[in-house]
Amino acid sequence: MDHKAVAVAVIAALSTSVSEAADETGRYWAEGRESCGTVLERIAGPAQSRAILDAYIAAYLTAYNAWVPGVAHIAEGTDRKSIVIWIERYCRENPLDTDAQAMNALITELRARIPPSSRANE
DSSP, X not given: OOHHHHHHHHHHHHHHSOGGGSOTTXXXXXXXXXXXXXXXXXXHSOHHHHHHHHHHHHHHHHHHHHHSTTOSOTTTTOOHHHHHHXXXXXXXXXXXXXXXXXXXXXXXXXXXXXXXXXXXXX
16 A cells, blocks of 8 residues: 555545634635545545545544544444445535545534434533
């Protein structure tokens, strides 16, 4: 696996992981932002391309877990394969969006699954 590409993916994920850090209009800059079309190409592409996407997703979720108070495991109860399938469906339905928008939508979906009693520290 290309370690430089993984490092770039981790840095990109860390820069986009906390939507609470957005400006007053809800906007923020995401390094390495790719279109949903590129995400779909990565999913359908060779193993190295899929590995880069998998690393990006893992880093994004890990950063979210680390930086959002009260969340230890945002994706608890699911697996990476299911998450990639969810991202693929999102990108097919929203081809003009970016990977950052897909990840934010995923976070919204996963947050909705957290029982209210577990959200006390959020």
